[in-house]
Amino acid sequence: MTFALNKYSEIKSDVVRVFLGTKLFVALMDARDVEIILGSNVHIQKSDEYALFEPWLGDGLLISKGEKWKSHRKMIAPTFHSSILKSFMPVFNKNAQNLIDSFTKELGKTFDVHDYMSGTTVDTLLETAMGVKKTDEDNTGFEYAMSVMKMCNILHLRHYKIWLRPDFIFKFTKMCAEQSYLLNIIHALTRQVIKRKKENFIKRDEKGEQSLYQKALKSTTYNEKEGTVEETASFNYIRDDLDENDENDIGNDWHSLDFMIEASQTKGNQLSDDEIKEEVDTIMFEGHDTTAAASSFVLSILGVHHDIQDKVFQELKDIFQDDLYRPITFNDTVQMKYLERVILETLRMYPPVPIIARVVNEDVKLGRWKNPTQYRVKSKHMVGPGSSCMLSTMFLYLYCISGSLSNIDKSPRGGMKPIGKAFCVPTNCMPLRRPNDTPRTPTTYQQVHSSGDYTLPSGTSVIIGTFVIHRNPKYYPNPEKFDPDNFLPERCQDRPYYAYIPFSAGPRSCVGRKYAMLKLKVLLASVLRRFRTISDKDEKDFKLQADIILKREDGFHIRVEERVV
Numbered sequence: 001m002t003f004a005l006n007k008y009s010e011i012k013s014d015v016v017r018v019f020l021g022t023k024l025f026v027a028l029m030d031a032r033d034v035e036i037i038l039g040s041n042v043h044i045q046k047s048d049e050y051a052l053f054e055p056w057l058g059d060g061l062l063i064s065k066g067e068k069w070k071s072h073r074k075m076i077a078p079t080f081h082s083s084i085l086k087s088f089m090p091v092f093n094k095n096a097q098n099l100i101d102s103f104t105k106e107l108g109k110t111f112d113v114h115d116y117m118s119g120t121t122v123d124t125l126l127e128t129a130m131g132v133k134k135t136d137e138d139n140t141g142f143e144y145a146m147s148v149m150k151m152c153n154i155l156h157l158r159h160y161k162i163w164l165r166p167d168f169i170f171k172f173t174k175m176c177a178e179q180s181y182l183l184n185i186i187h188a189l190t191r192q193v194i195k196r197k198k199e200n201f202i203k204r205d206e207k208g209e210q211s212l213y214q215k216a217l218k219s220t221t222y223n224e225k226e227g228t229v230e231e232t233a234s235f236n237y238i239r240d241d242l243d244e245n246d247e248n249d250i251g252n253d254w255h256s257l258d259f260m261i262e263a264s265q266t267k268g269n270q271l272s273d274d275e276i277k278e279e280v281d282t283i284m285f286e287g288h289d290t291t292a293a294a295s296s297f298v299l300s301i302l303g304v305h306h307d308i309q310d311k312v313f314q315e316l317k318d319i320f321q322d323d324l325y326r327p328i329t330f331n332d333t334v335q336m337k338y339l340e341r342v343i344l345e346t347l348r349m350y351p352p353v354p355i356i357a358r359v360v361n362e363d364v365k366l367g368r369w370k371n372p373t374q375y376r377v378k379s380k381h382m383v384g385p386g387s388s389c390m391l392s393t394m395f396l397y398l399y400c401i402s403g404s405l406s407n408i409d410k411s412p413r414g415g416m417k418p419i420g421k422a423f424c425v426p427t428n429c430m431p432l433r434r435p436n437d438t439p440r441t442p443t444t445y446q447q448v449h450s451s452g453d454y455t456l457p458s459g460t461s462v463i464i465g466t467f468v469i470h471r472n473p474k475y476y477p478n479p480e481k482f483d484p485d486n487f488l489p490e491r492c493q494d495r496p497y498y499a500y501i502p503f504s505a506g507p508r509s510c511v512g513r514k515y516a517m518l519k520l521k522v523l524l525a526s527v528l529r530r531f532r533t534i535s536d537k538d539e540k541d542f543k544l545q546a547d548i549i550l551k552r553e554d555g556f557h558i559r560v561e562e563r564v565v
């Protein structure tokens with residue numbers, strides 16, 4: 001990633017294009033160009049690279065397109081409404097306590113915090129979004145998390161080793177058998193969960209219980225442009241854990257999956273059992289690995305910046321006062337302003353989803369946001385054979401995971417090792433051509449210095465490099481410095497909205513972002529009010545792993561010390 005960033009600093013280009021064979025990829029680095037794509041209701045189709053997820057996620061929300069995506073999104077978005085999320089607070093607190101118990105056993109040792117964050121995240125998701133409780137002996141969360149991690153590694157390898165992409169070749173590899181084995185574990189869990197919840201729904205329906213889904217729809221409006229749900233009335237039937245005796249308390253038995261099942265039975269919604277399964281798999285994948293990476297980055301980065309960690313602790317002391325270890329309420333999380341800035345800054349520097357890709361199905365003019373400037377490339381910025389440019393660097397990190405299936409299990413967290421600079425995209429230098437020219441052979445790339453009047457031809461795969469945009473000095477004056485104050489309101493106000501997109505933005509943005517922020521606050525506040533985290537490595541020595549989800553290749557190793565209060 002650092003390599004990618006250095007290259008970007010050298011090139012200073014807002015648009016970079018690459019031909020892989022006849023396929024055109026264009027990377028956008030200017031927030032205003034990014035807005036043209038992400039902010040649009042038209043360019044919402046994911047690029048072909050997402051197709052490898054299909055055996056796992058089917059045609060779920062992450063990949064689906066057209067009317068199917070639109071209607072499912074509309075159905076699922078209300079299930080992440082903040083008032084519903086409040087009812088998850090007791091589960092977040094319980095899982096935070098489990099995490100603290102695990103950390104207590106690690107006192108004085110160096111350990112990889114990602115292992116714990118990953119297991120906890122799956123358990124929390126199962127219990128909140130899916131409504132499945134686990135017993136103390138139950139290892140489902142961990143087993144599932146490990147399977148997800150290994151599946152990501154396989155997908156990664158197929159992105160990188162393009163000859164493994166066609167199914168007719170892939171099915172003859174050992175990896176295919178491993179994939180089937182892992183998908184069996186993953187899908188068995190989702191099938192079992194759905195079956196149980198459906199039985200519950202039928203019982204509730206027979207008893208004539210009220211329809212929460214209908215109420216949720218009545219109390220919200222769906223903002224199609226932003227893909228978000230807005231509250232039009234209060235959900236007073238959902239209990240905040242601050243309320244002692246709420247007569248509208250319906251208990252904690254309702255979860256996103258219940259809503260989905262109920263929605264599927266509601267007139268006008270077409271949602272088959274298979275479709276529910278696809279959405280459950282999607283939510284479990286999207287909601288797990290991203291949050292585990294984000295929380296692990298926060299804990300290791302605070303282990304480096306002790307002054308910032310002390311400020312977080314001071315804020316927590318001010319909020320909890322004499323009762324430092326009491327369960328965290330939703331109201332407490334609203335007061336965690338500094339911790340929130342720490343999380344936002346971590347997601348800026350280490351966005352769990354470092355790249356987003358879309359395909360445009362019509363010509364798209366960039367640079368509409370300004371007077372078209374001269375379409376130019378400085379010759380010193382041209383890229384010669386065997387050298388690199390920003391987009392190939394992005395591919396480098398997308399594809400630079402080496403290793404065969406045999407080493408999946410050997411690496412510390414079931415991950416593979418990057419081969420770094422050994423990767424090279426075959427290139428040949430070519431003069432800049434107008435967008436509609438036909439590509440030359442075999443693979444070419446070059447950068448356009450500014451987006452100017454550039455037009456993305458229909459069929460282009462558009463790459464949005466969140467990681468690079470988040471470190472652009474145009475938007476963040478000192479981008480390599482971890483500074484939570486980047487998110488003070490006065491600093492945010494002049495920054496383009498699309499210069500900060502850890503959850504993507506626009507109609508296809510992350511449906512679980514509020515859930516993620518709430519859960520991160522509860523888990524992190526619970527850990528940080530009890531322990532001080534210490535990293536023996538400096539931030540500059542963090543080795544970032546080019547993965548579908550951004551991680552540390554060297555592992556998230558920290559030590560924890562109990563705080564003396």
Ligand code: HEM
Binds near residue numbers: 282352356508510516
């Ligand atoms: C820190 C945590 C998270 C981050 C950084 C994150 C980031 C993202 C990003 C960047 C996308 C767009 C991906 C793309 O266009 O390729 C996305 C989509 C999505 N996320 Fe998240 N996410 C997080 C947590 C969650 C959680 C907790 C859930 C659910 C419980 C969730 C569910 C989804 C779903 C269903 C989509 C697909 C939405 C659509 O295409 O309509 N995410 N997320």
